[in-house]
Amino acid sequence: MAALLGCIADDYTGASDIASQLAEQGVRTVQLFGVPDATTEIDADTQAIIIGLKTRTEKVDSAISDSLKALAFLNRQGCARFYFKYCSTFDSTPKGNIGPVTDALADSLDAASVFFCPAFPKNGRTLYQGHLFVNGALLSESSLATHPLTPMTDANLVRWLSQQTQQRVGLLSFDALDQGIDTARNRLNDLQASDHRYILTDALNDHHLEQLGELCAEHTLVSGGSALAPAMAKAWRRHGLLPENTGSEIEAHNLEGHALILSGSCSEQSNRQVEVWKNQGGATIFLNPEELMTQANAVEDIIHSVRDQLADGPVLVYATSPAVVVKQLQADYGREHLGHKIEQAFVEIARQLVPETTQTLIVAGGETSGAVVSGLNLKALTVGSTIAPGVPWMHQHDTQPLAIALKSGNFGSDTFYQEALQRLHSGVGHE
Numbered sequence: 089m090a091a092l093l094g095c096i097a098d099d100y101t102g103a104s105d106i107a108s109q110l111a112e113q114g115v116r117t118v119q120l121f122g123v124p125d126a127t128t129e130i131d132a133d134t135q136a137i138i139i140g141l142k143t144r145t146e147k148v149d150s151a152i153s154d155s156l157k158a159l160a161f162l163n164r165q166g167c168a169r170f171y172f173k174y175c176s177t178f179d180s181t182p183k184g185n186i187g188p189v190t191d192a193l194a195d196s197l198d199a200a201s202v203f204f205c206p207a208f209p210k211n212g213r214t215l216y217q218g219h220l221f222v223n224g225a226l227l228s229e230s231s232l233a234t235h236p237l238t239p240m241t242d243a244n245l246v247r248w249l250s251q252q253t254q255q256r257v258g259l260l261s262f263d264a265l266d267q268g269i270d271t272a273r274n275r276l277n278d279l280q281a282s283d284h285r286y287i288l289t290d291a292l293n294d295h296h297l298e299q300l301g302e303l304c305a306e307h308t309l310v311s312g313g314s315a316l317a318p319a320m321a322k323a324w325r326r327h328g329l330l331p332e333n334t335g336s337e338i339e340a341h342n343l344e345g346h347a348l349i350l351s352g353s354c355s356e357q358s359n360r361q362v363e364v365w366k367n368q369g370g371a372t373i374f375l376n377p378e379e380l381m382t383q384a385n386a387v388e389d390i391i392h393s394v395r396d397q398l399a400d401g402p403v404l405v406y407a408t409s410p411a412v413v414v415k416q417l418q419a420d421y422g423r424e425h426l427g428h429k430i431e432q433a434f435v436e437i438a439r440q441l442v443p444e445t446t447q448t449l450i451v452a453g454g455e456t457s458g459a460v461v462s463g464l465n466l467k468a469l470t471v472g473s474t475i476a477p478g479v480p481w482m483h484q485h486d487t488q489p490l491a492i493a494l495k496s497g498n499f500g501s502d503t504f505y506q507e508a509l510q511r512l513h514s515g516v517g518h519e
């Protein structure tokens with residue numbers, strides 16, 4: 089049977105986020121990285137395909153073009169429902185890309201109306217009368233107002249989205265949801281009758297999301313953050329579009345070798361996670377940026393040591409450093425040049441050791457993960473159990489057994505790596 093859901097996410101970690109929320113609902117989910125090519129194959133029993141793109145801050149034309157190519161792939165797979173996933177803080181500029189990409193997808197799918205539901209109440213992102221709040225503060229008064237790439241200076245998302253599209257944007261407000269599904273449906277019909285093709289939805293809590301899941305179950309195209317996904321999966325089951333949740337098991341593979349952890353993130357949380365791993369006696373190797381910039385054999389030497397240590401147990405290789413150190417290194421070597429050099433070192437380490445020496449890999453850092461995934465030429469991974477919110481174990485099994493987890497900088501508790509390995513060894517099935 090063809091997959092029901094085809095999802096296009098505007099970044100990789102956002103793709104993992106929605107993928108893990110679906111997998112937790114027992115939906116058999118596959119995550120793809122970048123626009124899939126003709127050789128990408130999807131298992132026949134897949135129920136949701138999530139394509140992670142890097143279109144959030146790309147130029148509008150290429151964001152549209154990549155998204156339409158991804159859509160064409162999902163159409164070829166026979167998907168019947170489509171989701172455009174963006175950030176729960178609606179990261180975009182007045183020129184796009186959320187509006188223009190949705191326009192292109194909606195026209196291509198001939199969608200009569202499209203929901204916009206960024207809210208993620210459990211993570212403190214709520215929508216009230218069309219205004220987005222982040223942990224109780226208006227979006228425009230939160231730290232997102234000064235985001236370097238997408239400063240969110242207006243919390244009124246009807247107004248913000250209207251700058252990005254010619255379509256009329258209407259609001260399905262929380263009071264309609266509070267009055268029950270029939271009232272909400274009538275309100276929705278009124279909005280559609282008055283030519284509002286785009287419907288921004290309030291949501292203050294998970295109950296509102298459950299109702300929105302029901303309201304959008306029959307819609308071809310829905311857009312939003314990841315929090316609506318579980319409610320949609322439940323509604324699709326009620327409507328007979330998905331079979332009952334049988335807690336589908338992903339086979340536990342006989343993974344060879346001890347886990348390799350690569351930490352290229354320098355976030356505060358990543359620094360803490362490295363520290364805790366070290367303090368608890370975990371093996372570590374420092375990928376010294378200065379040596380990398382000045383010594384020709386630095387990467388080869390590291391690979392040699394990592395291979396030796398992997399014989400005895402899991403190894404964490406890190407370039408992760410506190411902000412003051414990073415600042416100085418960037419001043420000495422140039423931010424982009426240095427960042428790229430470190431990412432490429434991680435790619436080289438992974439390529440030399442995966443899968444021959446180890447078949448278990450964890451990567452910390454959004455950019456670092458993107459580089460390693462591309463370097464290993466990974467295309468389709470089955471999404472397994474959740475380690476921490478937004479971070480699932482993923483598995484490749486057809487071609488070469490491999491378990492991989494990609495952690496964006498701020499995600500995961502202090503003991504994330506310990507938890508990840510525990511979870512892997514206690515079984516890799518869906519929950």
Ligand code: ADP
Binds near residue numbers: 352353409417455498
């Ligand atoms: P995050 O998800 O925390 O933003 P990323 O991997 O996206 O992590 O970005 C971290 C960037 O910092 C990468 O380009 C990485 O190569 C670079 N980096 C890692 N360690 C250092 C360091 N010690 N000094 C300077 N840059 C570093």
